Amino acid sequence: MSGYLLSIIGTVLLCALLTSIIPEGKTGNTIKGIAKLACLLVIIAPIPRFLRSTDLFDKIRKEGTENGEKKLEQSVIMTDGSFIDYYCEMRIRNAESVLREEILSKYSLETAVTLYWSFEDTSGDIRIDKIRIETQTPITEEKKKEMLDYLKKNYCSEVLIE
Numbered sequence: 397m398s399g400y401l402l403s404i405i406g407t408v409l410l411c412a413l414l415t416s417i418i419p420e421g422k423t424g425n426t427i428k429g430i431a432k433l434a435c436l437l438v439i440i441a442p443i444p445r446f447l448r449s450t451d452l453f454d455k456i457r458k459e460g461t462e463n464g465e466k467k468l469e470q471s472v473i474m475t476d477g478s479f480i481d482y483y484c485e486m487r488i489r490n491a492e493s494v495l496r497e498e499i500l501s502k503y504s505l506e507t508a509v510t511l512y513w514s515f516e517d518t519s520g521d522i523r524i525d526k527i528r529i530e531t532q533t534p535i536t537e538e539k540k541k542e543m544l545d546y547l548k549k550n551y552c553s554e555v556l557i558e
Contacts, residue, residue: 400442407438480515484522488513491524495551499529503543506532526554 411431418424492509499507512526527547535543540557547555 403441404435404438407435411435484513484515487522488524495527499543502546503535503539505535508532524551524553526556527551528556528558530558 411434414431415424415428418427488511492511495511496507496509499505499509508530510528510530511524512528513522513524515522529543529547535557543557544555
């Protein structure tokens with residue numbers, strides 16, 4: 397932005413200096429008109445660059461014909477399904493390790509945690525449908541019930557402890 401302003405200021409000062417030096421007459425009027433045109437061109441120079449960056453020209457450009465009808469180039473960004481799946485898997489693996497550490501610190505139990513999940517296309521959310529916890533050591537029914545209540549309350553999903 398500062399470069400743009402400096403170019404405008406420089407062009408205006410150069411044109412002002414030029415118009416003050418040149419003599420009066422037909423040539424002088426022509427040079428003054430060219431100087432004014434140069435100032436105007438420097439001021440509106442970013443507009444085509446802006447239009448190009450917003451892909452307005454790409455939408456107008458024709459891709460080809462199909463059955464005699466002209467169609468515009470597709471300008472919709474398609475998401476990469478495999479990337480979304482990979483991202484969701486990584487988020488779930490991270491949530492499983494966090495939950496495993498949480499159970500270890502709160503209940504002193506070594507566990508294997510599996511989260512069953514689904515991806516909401518409309519909202520883009522990852523929803524945990526079910527939590528399956530396999531304990532490495534046997535636990536009491538009281539501790540199992542306490543864990544079930546805690547996990548259902550904090551994770552709002554079905555919990556299965558084995």
